[in-house]
Amino acid sequence: MPRTAAILLAAGGSRRMRGAVSDKILAPLGGRPVFAHAAAAFMASGVADFYAIVYRDQRQMLALAACAPTPSVFVRGGRERQDSVMNALDALPSDVEYVFIHDCARPLVRPEQIATLHRIVRRHPAVVLAHRVTDTIKQRGRATSRDIQFTTGGLTPSRLKTLDRSRLWAMETPQVFAFRLIAKAYAHVRARKLQVTDDAAAVELLGAPVALLENLHPNPKLTGPSDLAYVDFLIGQAR
Secondary structure (H helix, E strand, C coil): CCCEEEEEECCCCCHHHCCCCCCHHHCEECCEEHHHHHHHHHHHHCCCCEEEEEECCHHHHHHHHCCCCCCEEEEECCCCHHHHHHHHHHHCCCCCCEEEEEECCCCCCCHHHHHHHHHHCCCCCEEEEEEECCCCCEEECCCCHHHHHCCCCCCCCCCEEECCHHHCEEEEEEEEEEHHHHHHHHHHHHHHCCCCCCHHHHHHCCCCCCEEEECCCCCCCCCCHHHHHHHHHHHHHHC
8 A cells, every 4th residue: 555644734833813712723613623624534434554643832742642643743833724735744753645624723624535645646647625616706906096086995997807716726735646746736836836625726736637526515724713613513514
């Protein structure tokens, strides 16, 4: 079996929680910390034989260790998400062939989804869990001088363009890659001092294709205070 590692990202600053919790990754949901739900899903899937857990500070690391999968290495997070991922990639064993990258602020990922991603990555070296966009999405253009004259408050009116939502997908995690591909992609990002918001974007910069696995189940990311109650409700419904 090819060796597979999982990078579990837990180093976010939780700034958009606006003080509702000091660390969303350790917030209790369904009787367990958020991190424990994501870690348990990976362990139940059985796909990874090594974990790199990216932590924020010493206090958090000690708390994460109580429910961390094994074998694990703890890696200090960087200034930005991409820095954290690069730190974790550098810490992986040299014989890893595939690597999952998961934001632990998404605690509802399912073991069967992880297993399916693992099967697909053997045929396609970049695979992302994603869902279709159902809202109508507008792209806002620059405001003209005429538009500015009629501004009455709030955002300046501007020309809008309606995007074809049949072609739009919202990215989630986990995302899984052939190790050589994602390592090359992030080396490219680092060398050129580029900015990416997810791992697939780093691969896109190389011109490499990315496969999408459609997710038909809720897998929201904990971002603001209202997300805590919503995800807690979903966990209760799943029991």
